[in-house]
Amino acid sequence: MRWIIKISSGLLVTLLLTACASAVPPSRLGDYVSSEHRGSEEALSHVEQRPLRAALVLVSDTADAGAVTNLPDEALLRLGETLKADISRVLPVTITEVLSADQIRPQPNGDWSQFADLGRQRGLEYLAVVVVSSTEQEYPVTLFLGWTTHAQPGFRRDNWSLLEFALLDLKNNVSLMEAEGRGWATLDRPTAPGIDQWYPVVYLRPQDPERRIWPPTYEGAPNTLKVVSFDQAEKRLALKLQNSYIGQLQAMADKPASY
Numbered sequence: 001m002r003w004i005i006k007i008s009s010g011l012l013v014t015l016l017l018t019a020c021a022s023a024v025p026p027s028r029l030g031d032y033v034s035s036e037h038r039g040s041e042e043a044l045s046h047v048e049q050r051p052l053r054a055a056l057v058l059v060s061d062t063a064d065a066g067a068v069t070n071l072p073d074e075a076l077l078r079l080g081e082t083l084k085a086d087i088s089r090v091l092p093v094t095i096t097e098v099l100s101a102d103q104i105r106p107q108p109n110g111d112w113s114q115f116a117d118l119g120r121q122r123g124l125e126y127l128a129v130v131v132v133s134s135t136e137q138e139y140p141v142t143l144f145l146g147w148t149t150h151a152q153p154g155f156r157r158d159n160w161s162l163l164e165f166a167l168l169d170l171k172n173n174v175s176l177m178e179a180e181g182r183g184w185a186t187l188d189r190p191t192a193p194g195i196d197q198w199y200p201v202v203y204l205r206p207q208d209p210e211r212r213i214w215p216p217t218y219e220g221a222p223n224t225l226k227v228v229s230f231d232q233a234e235k236r237l238a239l240k241l242q243n244s245y246i247g248q249l250q251a252m253a254d255k256p257a258s259y
Contacts, residue, residue: 025135028061029164029178032131034110039174044091044167045248047176051092054126054167056084057118059101061133068136068159075227076132082234083163087128090242091177093167095128112173119170127168130237134161134226143190145198154190154199157222159183161229163237179244181237185229193218202228 040046058080060070071079080098088095099122104114119127136159143154161183167176189200200221202213215224 024160025133025162028131028133031106032110033166033175037175039176042248044176045252051094052126053094053096054128055124056095056098057101057127057129059104059131061131063106066135070132071226086238091245115168116170125171129166131164152190157187159185159225159229161233163233179240181233183229183232185225187225189221
């Protein structure tokens with residue numbers, strides 16, 4: 001009976017944590033692409049040109065009050081290359097290049113014209129936009145060394161990451177597909193370095209707390225945390241895009257033929 005109660009309590013805690021994490025950080029896509037430009041759920045499957053040729057615009061957003069600095073430049077470039085490959089793999093879209101988003105700014109209800117201008121400058125009719133945002137919290141904890149009872153004061157930092165995708169048809173002023181991927185990871189580190197065999201350590205949340213990832217340096221551990229968290233968000237985004245497009249194709253196949 002006690003085991004049932006413990007298991008039920010653990011599942012309840014996990015569900016509550018997952019529910020809270022699903023809204024953290026808050027969505028930022030609406031400040032770039034207004035919902036009034038959103039197409040139908042099957043919009044992409046109705047486009048005749050295959051594959052679409054599009055550029056990827058990676059927007060690093062830190063405008064929300066609870067936002068933190070996103071990935072370092074080198075890691076952001078690597079994320080862009082991974083997204084470029086995965087989007088081209090799961091959708092009928094060929095990502096030709098990754099464009100700078102320096103001129104893209106958030107606006108209340110979005111600003112389509114800045115994407116239209118960017119597409120006009122590059123001679124493109126389609127843009128794949130990914131808005132990158134994250135938030136963190138840090139609090140003191142007691143860290144135990146190995147399986148011993150020796151403890152040391154330290155800090156725990158949670159990072160929640162969010163990647164929001166929109167495929168823009170600039171010719172028809174419509175968003176053909178939208179999706180998001182979220183990641184969550186935790187960093188445990190002592191107040192001072194020196195116990196490298198145990199800390200600092202990053203682990204995934206909430207599904208895999210046993211998998212440990214050791215940052216290469218104590219000072220660089222916060223960046224490793226972000227890289228791990230965004231890697232999870234990217235994998236989930238790619239899976240959602242794939243499932244969404246397969247769902248569109250299935251829906252079209254299930255429709256009765258018209259003569």
